[in-house]
Amino acid sequence: MAEITSLREAITDLVHDGDVLAMEGFTHLIPFAAGHEVIRQRRKNLTLIRMTPDLIYDQMIGMGCASNLVFSWGGNPGVGSLHRFRDAIQSAWPAPLHIEEHSHADMAARYQAGASGLPFAVVRGYVGSDLPKFNPKIKSVTCPFTGETLAATPALNPDLTIIHAQKADFEGNVLIYGIIGIQKEAVLAAKKAIVTVEEIVENLEAPMNSCVLPHWTVTYVCEVPGGAHPSYAHGYYQRDNAFCKAWDTISRERDSFRAWMTRHVLSTADFSEFMRSLESEKVKIDA
Amino acid sequence: MAEITSLREAITDLVHDGDVLAMEGFTHLIPFAAGHEVIRQRRKNLTLIRMTPDLIYDQMIGMGCASNLVFSWGGNPGVGSLHRFRDAIQSAWPAPLHIEEHSHADMAARYQAGASGLPFAVVRGYVGSDLPKFNPKIKSVTCPFTGETLAATPALNPDLTIIHAQKADFEGNVLIYGIIGIQKEAVLAAKKAIVTVEEIVENLEAPMNSCVLPHWTVTYVCEVPGGAHPSYAHGYYQRDNAFCKAWDTISRERDSFRAWMTRHVLSTADFSEFMRSLESEKVKIDA
């Protein structure tokens, strides 16, 4: 049964050093607020799973939260590279980062297998690719009917999945719409789940056949308006493309990155303070 | 690209003796009109696939359309047995019927594999069941990571899938809502597809994330209002429970079954005549 609580309490209760943590959101509904709270609580040695590690994982990696990264595409969408992700892999800064690298199709299938109670996923993939040479988790399986060889990879079953969604109701049922990505599978594959939402309402008013997570599949629901910024929440606010571009500059050097994270994340108590901190800086620049 | 045509033409073009034909609809949106047209066109030696062969397959089997049946539950939901299905298996009437029997979970996974371009499906199932002893298509596969043994069955890829849906637009995009069953997978797994719909409209007005089949996945769209009767079409009409009960009596004896099929299906030109034929009999009885 989902419990409605604060994001701080949810993270304190469910994120422990060394955990396997998935935070999903495919360019849409990325759980930034939750990522910041993990950084504030100084969690360490996490195994971070995410198909598209982008700004939020760049921040978490740069702040030393992760020792492992499981992923399929690490970049700043529409902008370019992730400098902290690169620095961690190329120069082990601020800590060595072990990577486990797959393709999107494979990662999606691994979450599906995890959500389905299967130990492995089967993918028609990786033909001719070097990835299986460097990733011992990509094995193969033979079709017992046709004799074909297909790729096989282990199911993903994170200790915890965190996602952001548009709405929850008072019981903790969650509605996601628009680009729904891999969120449902990531939640159903995990042992526990935290969902931050734009708002908690009396009635979800979910159209039939929409993407709903029943309350009993979610551990904590936390109301965090704007919690996906600078990504977007369909029906609520747009992607902050300017910020995504600005991140390229902020994150390029270790010092400017650290200064920004200290000022806006470590020195703020929660996400609404973070947003005010960003806003006040913008006002100063504009003035 | 979906072509909008009459049901008669669609069936004439795409159903041939000996074909592998799936007609799906999980208690909801069962394509009765299309089944009747296959019977009218006297198709033979079909391999019929359906998770829940109910009244429509009872009629097709009793009229001698099928030589093979692939299924997981054959009954008259909420009423009892299918007499024509039984008679075919128990007494080879009107023709021998070879059966290939699975569980629901497995059939659903086989359609999924077919829709996914995979040669086989993996299911955690059949533990302790006798079904694999009598069905050589239920084999096993070993997880390359955990060593567990799981059931493996071949993908379903019918020559043709026929379903009934609520709406199509002028381009042939199809909207299904309510209990969506296995229809999408059955269409995507097939080489060709016919969709009968309650109505063809200018704009589907489909909520985001609803179950839509894009026009280019469908071969023919045919407007057949009421075409799921006596099953139901959510938003259009209810299930005719009285008919489903009456079928038990109609179908119990070979003669009464044949007489009914001749009067209402073979002697009518299309589904709207069939419906009028049923209605006129009802009026006579009521009078």
Next chain:
Amino acid sequence: MPDAPHTPDEIMTIAAARHLRDCDVCFVGIGKPSAAANLARLTQAPRIVLIYESGTIGAKPGLLPLSIGDGELAQTADSVVSVPEIFRYWLQSGRIDVGFLGAAQIDRFGNINTTIIGGTYEKPQVRLPGAGGAPEIAIAAKRVCIILKQSRRTFVEKVDFVTSCGCFGDHRSEHASTTVITDLGIFISDSTTRELVLSSLHPGVTEKRAREATGWDLKVSRDLNETSPPCSEELVVLRDLYARTALAYGTSAGSTSAE
């Protein structure tokens, strides 16, 4: 308050409903299982989550559905998903607390048959509907509850076909058990031998009668109970549910040429 009079069918359904706990996630088959699960929802287990294999999660039907996929189930559900999803993400994943099954035959180890009676598989005397969701419900649910009327025809030494295996599961703890509820009593599988043991007799039913209606040498629990008789709330709610259902289906009959 004196015990209300009741039929064997009613006590069977009521005993099955009592087996369900509030907040259980329950995978429901049609017929008696559905009646019992909805009775539980309307009495002691208001927050029970009912999942039907047609894809409805959290259905709260006002009437008893006649089929597994009635519109009423979709309209009252928290979510309506596809059939492959229901079997993969919701059943196979091990998130079902109770799987509720019916059967045509059962043996002492809870193996159930819904495939054939008599003859051979290829040429059966009576062909039954087949497996449906049962083989996977039986192994994936944490607890399994089987409801059927008891007689020498249904409680047999050896089932004619093992459609589903009742007493072993992937997601059940070692001490979890399978419960069989009949019109005569309640049977629970022994955690070691996996054999069904008579643990409760419904009011007015003797051990002798239960033995006579069992096709094997029935084991009886040392702590054999008597099932509490139906309370008046249980009977009122159950009868009301049936009455409303009959009324709705009786008057909703559309055009038909039958009879």
Next chain:
Amino acid sequence: MPDAPHTPDEIMTIAAARHLRDCDVCFVGIGKPSAAANLARLTQAPRIVLIYESGTIGAKPGLLPLSIGDGELAQTADSVVSVPEIFRYWLQSGRIDVGFLGAAQIDRFGNINTTIIGGTYEKPQVRLPGAGGAPEIAIAAKRVCIILKQSRRTFVEKVDFVTSCGCFGDHRSEHASTTVITDLGIFISDSTTRELVLSSLHPGVTEKRAREATGWDLKVSRDLNETSPPCSEELVVLRDLYARTALAYGTSAGSTSAE
């Protein structure tokens, strides 16, 4: 009408757009592939179906999306499905006519690298984003079209890492080919040797220049063509698309602390 002046970038995008046929089902990557696919939709291929890996099927964006999962894509799509579904039912199933990819490096057999440049896999000189959807797009699509700027840095004898294999596919017929479109010309894989062959030079580009920008001994088709110069409609539509996109992103900037 004299040829309109155009940039190398524009002829590359326009040549790629021309590669698409009306009614093609196209799996589109972000950046140049998306620009080319949308240009095709707005010119000679109005009924082209654009699928983005974020799950949008039949997207008709009015602006060029900045990311693969922009809200504009969802809002204009015929259907928005989950990410696992897009890869299983729509890509892996073999129903994609054209897969559109970018690359950091390519070799003579169309192997593409988006993983690392220099160093070793474990300790690369430059770490690139990685595979994304490319390894499966490359083998599942019936035709593959790769767009990248050509130079000795990108057209290399041996890629530092084979992320995706460009010239072999599950669903391609024996005679199907991979097309590589650069700012200098068009290269098509030979159906027998699978080696990329220069088949067309963009206006004003010499064979010598194309050779100089290729890190291997380039094969040139006996029927080497010159790419038709952009027509004014193509240029107008493409520039309008870029202008509208820049305007929207420029003015949509929300709160940011940058610079």
